[in-house]
Amino acid sequence: MLAWLAGGADLEDIHGDLDEAYAYDRTKSPKWKADLHYWRQVLSLLFSYALRRRKRAASFSPYTSSHSMAMFRNYFKIAFRNFAKHKLFTTLNIFGLALGMSICLIALTVIVTLSLLDEFHENKHRVYQVNTYLGDGVDGANYSSTFYATGDHLRDNYPFVEEIVNISSDFRPVVNHHGHEIPFSGYFADRAFFEVFSFNLISGHPSAVLKDPFSVVLTEKTARKLFREDNPIGKTLETDLGVFHVTGVMENPCQTHFFFDMLTSYETLTQTAAVDPKNDWKNYRNHYAYLMVEEGTQKEDLDRALSQTAQLASAFHTDKTVTLQAKEVSRLLPISWNTRNPLGASWDQGSIAFFIGIGLLMLMPAVFNHTNLSIARSLKRAKEIGIRKVVGAQKRQIKGQFLVETVVMALLALGLSFVIMVPMKNEFLDMVYFSEVLDTDLNAFQVVVFLAFAVFVGLVAGFFPAQYFARLTPTQTLKGDVLNGRNGASGFKKGLFVFQFFVSLVFIIGVGAISKQYAFVLNSNHGFESENVLTIPFYGIDKRVAMNELAGHPDVITATASSHLPGILVADRVDVTSNGQDSVSSIQVFVAADFVENMGMELIWGASAPIEHPNQSEEAVLVNEQFIKSLKVFNEQQDTLRFTLTDGTKCRIVGILKDFNYEPLSEWIEPLIMRYSLEESLFALLTVKSANIGATIAELAMIWEDVDQAAGFEATFLESEIEEAYFIVEAQLKFFSALSFLAITVSCLGLLGMVSYTTENRTKEIAVRKIMGATNFSLYYLLTKDFVQLIGLAALLAIPFSYVFYDKIFLRLLLRYGSGLGPIEVILSITFLFLVGAISIYWQTSKVAKANPATKLRYE
Numbered sequence: 001m002l003a004w005l006a007g008g009a010d011l012e013d014i015h016g017d018l019d020e021a022y023a024y025d026r027t028k029s030p031k032w033k034a035d036l037h038y039w040r041q042v043l044s045l046l047f048s049y050a051l052r053r054r055k056r057a058a059s060f061s062p063y064t065s066s067h068s069m070a071m072f073r074n075y076f077k078i079a080f081r082n083f084a085k086h087k088l089f090t091t092l093n094i095f096g097l098a099l100g101m102s103i104c105l106i107a108l109t110v111i112v113t114l115s116l117l118d119e120f121h122e123n124k125h126r127v128y129q130v131n132t133y134l135g136d137g138v139d140g141a142n143y144s145s146t147f148y149a150t151g152d153h154l155r156d157n158y159p160f161v162e163e164i165v166n167i168s169s170d171f172r173p174v175v176n177h178h179g180h181e182i183p184f185s186g187y188f189a190d191r192a193f194f195e196v197f198s199f200n201l202i203s204g205h206p207s208a209v210l211k212d213p214f215s216v217v218l219t220e221k222t223a224r225k226l227f228r229e230d231n232p233i234g235k236t237l238e239t240d241l242g243v244f245h246v247t248g249v250m251e252n253p254c255q256t257h258f259f260f261d262m263l264t265s266y267e268t269l270t271q272t273a274a275v276d277p278k279n280d281w282k283n284y285r286n287h288y289a290y291l292m293v294e295e296g297t298q299k300e301d302l303d304r305a306l307s308q309t310a311q312l313a314s315a316f317h318t319d320k321t322v323t324l325q326a327k328e329v330s331r332l333l334p335i336s337w338n339t340r341n342p343l344g345a346s347w348d349q350g351s352i353a354f355f356i357g358i359g360l361l362m363l364m365p366a367v368f369n370h371t372n373l374s375i376a377r378s379l380k381r382a383k384e385i386g387i388r389k390v391v392g393a394q395k396r397q398i399k400g401q402f403l404v405e406t407v408v409m410a411l412l413a414l415g416l417s418f419v420i421m422v423p424m425k426n427e428f429l430d431m432v433y434f435s436e437v438l439d440t441d442l443n444a445f446q447v448v449v450f451l452a453f454a455v456f457v458g459l460v461a462g463f464f465p466a467q468y469f470a471r472l473t474p475t476q477t478l479k480g481d482v483l484n485g486r487n488g489a490s491g492f493k494k495g496l497f498v499f500q501f502f503v504s505l506v507f508i509i510g511v512g513a514i515s516k517q518y519a520f521v522l523n524s525n526h527g528f529e530s531e532n533v534l535t536i537p538f539y540g541i542d543k544r545v546a547m548n549e550l551a552g553h554p555d556v557i558t559a560t561a562s563s564h565l566p567g568i569l570v571a572d573r574v575d576v577t578s579n580g581q582d583s584v585s586s587i588q589v590f591v592a593a594d595f596v597e598n599m600g601m602e603l604i605w606g607a608s609a610p611i612e613h614p615n616q617s618e619e620a621v622l623v624n625e626q627f628i629k630s631l632k633v634f635n636e637q638q639d640t641l642r643f644t645l646t647d648g649t650k651c652r653i654v655g656i657l658k659d660f661n662y663e664p665l666s667e668w669i670e671p672l673i674m675r676y677s678l679e680e681s682l683f684a685l686l687t688v689k690s691a692n693i694g695a696t697i698a699e700l701a702m703i704w705e706d707v708d709q710a711a712g713f714e715a716t717f718l719e720s721e722i723e724e725a726y727f728i729v730e731a732q733l734k735f736f737s738a739l740s741f742l743a744i745t746v747s748c749l750g751l752l753g754m755v756s757y758t759t760e761n762r763t764k765e766i767a768v769r770k771i772m773g774a775t776n777f778s779l780y781y782l783l784t785k786d787f788v789q790l791i792g793l794a795a796l797l798a799i800p801f802s803y804v805f806y807d808k809i810f811l812r813l814l815l816r817y818g819s820g821l822g823p824i825e826v827i828l829s830i831t832f833l834f835l836v837g838a839i840s841i842y843w844q845t846s847k848v849a850k851a852n853p854a855t856k857l858r859y860e
Contacts, residue, residue, distance in 0.1 A: 125328065145341045160297045256344075285341055413454070540708070540711050560592045578642065618642070747837075771853050
């Protein structure tokens with residue numbers, strides 16, 4: 001302890017005196033007493049002036065130990081000289097760090113963007129969202145939503161509450177647009193919405209657009225989708241909730257946690273739902289209250305008001321503890337950390353953790369590679385380090401040199417990583433459904449975060465080389481003893497090396513597995529025919545006349561119609577009951593004549609013809625096998641083919657379809673009811689056979705216009721529509737391909753660093769072996785066998801992991817009915833990995849194996 005505290009001070013005489021005194025004490029006292037006396041003397045020395053004087057004398061040196069500006073300029077000068085001297089290794093280092101940093105930059109971009117949401121609101125520091133905590137003493141949960149009556153009660157009873165905006169997210173209208181049903185998402189919002197929040201209205205007055213019931217404000221994107229270039233103000237929207245009048249158009253919401261297509265007045269909620277907002281203290285889901293308080297209001301006053309309001313709400317929840325909290329709107333940070341029922345855009349903990357984990361998974365091997373490559377090249381700088389120490393360089397200055405070099409390299413890699421990150425970011429955001437409200441363009445705050453991240457990466461990557469070389473003594477470095485250490489890699493390095501190639505192979509197998517699924521969904525018939533099937537939406541046209549005219553074209557083999565395209569998600573659902581008590585939720589599809597036969601669907605019982613001619617008392621329908629299985633649960637004692645819909649319609653099953661994927665393969669096969677109704681059909685489906693499909697479509701368009709010139713004609717192939725339904729599979733394929741490219745590239749750079757490190761240490765050995773008659777092939781085998789074994793070990797670990805992860809988990813979530821992971825993808829992935837690894841090893845070892853041994857014997 002005394003030697004450690006003294007540092008470089010000379011304590012030889014003090015140590016001698018202490019030892020003599022201890023030996024004398026042992027002759028007069030027992031050991032424990034002598035030890036105690038020795039400790040007492042040492043402790044007294046620790047705080048003595050004599051020790052401080054000796055330490056001060058030992059620290060005196062004619063050389064500076066501080067990092068002055070001149071010293072930093074010297075660090076940068078030497079760093080760039082070394083970069084220029086070792087261009088290849090500098091390029092590999094920068095490229096490797098750039099690849100590893102690129103995924104982290106995407107994660108940082110998203111996190112920074114989320115942290116800046118709702119900063120543009122003029123009254124952001126005065127607007128709060130009321131959150132609710134409900135607990136029963138054992139368990140509890142925080143909700144972003146609150147009771148319907150909370151907002152009005154606060155406004156009516158607390159003068160400092162200047163304005164209140166009640167919002168309900170239950171506004172999901174289905175707009176009937178020229179005979180085509182289009183679902184939208186939106187909010188019921190108070191009239192003060194545009195006065196409290198700083199959203200820009202393109203047309204309409206902020207205080208009036210949400211004043212009347214059934215008034216609606218459209219976003220610019222929604223207005224263009226429904227009305228194109230026409231002015232939508234004053235026009236109406238026919239929806240399943242009633243007729244709405246367009247009173248305003250606003251700019252598309254951006255950089256906000258709100259995510260909607262349209263807004264309607266809060267008064268509409270009271271007329272379309274059985275809700276009394278001012279007195280409802282029970283319901284709280286999907287209802288949100290935003291308060292704007294007066295200037296100068298203390299947060300303590302608001303918290304006191306919320307506490308009193310929570311006591312009032314507790315009277316309606318006697319079995320629960322109720323607490324209300326206020327969160328400033330600009331600090332909501334919509335990442336659902338233990339908060340349920342968030343409004344609008346939000347990220348849960350798992351998504352954030354997974355995304356950050358992927359970034360670190362790419363960054364860690366890149367940092368490790370940089371360490372290996374730096375040490376392999378820096379071994380040649382051992383004499384430089386020795387001379388620096390001889391002339392007075394301190395350990396901190398040696399460390400500073402290596403850290404500055406690595407930080408500069410990380411900053412150079414930052415520019416390249418940004419170039420790599422931009423296209424990957426766009427592909428990633430395409431998979432996030434609310435990405436359109438995120439502004440991920442580069443800003444000043446992002447630049448600061450990116451620079452700080454690069455500096456951090458540089459410090460982490462340079463820490464080990466700096467520590468390693470700072471510990472070397474001048475005698476070691478000047479005599480070259482530093483090169484005589486263990487050949488090859490340590491156990492830790494080997495373990496991390498195996499981990500790198502394990503990750504690479506897992507991603508490569510993922511690319512093969514997802515590619516197989518993508519090919520499968522495009523080539524699968526899903527249980528119906530989709531080849532050469534043309535789909536035409538019915539836009540305000542006489543459907544019966546149009547079908548008759550289209551069917552008469554010589555290139556049209558069959559013609560039918562449906563309310564939903566097969567292979568696409570179906571939003572129309574209905575509850576059915578066969579015993580008057582239990583109900584089953586089912587997909588509901590309306591079809592025209594010969595739909596089952598024309599689409600190549602298989603009937604395992606009954607016939608489809610009777611559904612066209614139902615009797616007056618009941619409707620004839622077709623169902624799938626899953627529907628029969630679901631009803632059988634409630635009818636174990638009887639076998640019935642009759643059931644009732646929620647609207648009272650009585651139905652009789654006249655045919656059972658073999659289970660097929662009417663919805664995409666990513667969805668489970670659910671109970672399905674197929675009803676006959678050309679009037680409810682929304683699409684014409686024509687099977688065409690033509691040598692000139694373009695001319696045929698043009699002729700069909702002319703027939704369509706002859707029926708009704710005002711009706712729009714749009715024709716697409718069903719296969720194209722189905723392919724678009726699997727955009728998430730395509731996006732996953734691109735994302736995994738990018739990760740695989742990054743992972744295998746980083747791994748190969750790591751392999752190159754390991755081989756370089758080994759060959760640097762075994763240069764003289766290889767030269768001696770060549771003089772003794774070793775062939776190039778034997779040298780290749782000698783240098784590569786260990787690395788091939790490590791790659792093989794990585795493959796043995798990756799194969800079972802990939803099988804469990806992809807075949808049993810990931811692919812089952814991506815596609816409910818996929819083809820799974822096959823042996824071909826695994827074999828091809830392993831072959832590719834070994835091929836790339838072998839090329840990387842050969843590139844480095846060939847230079848050493850072919851070198852002149854006479855030259856290498858002089859190697860130091």
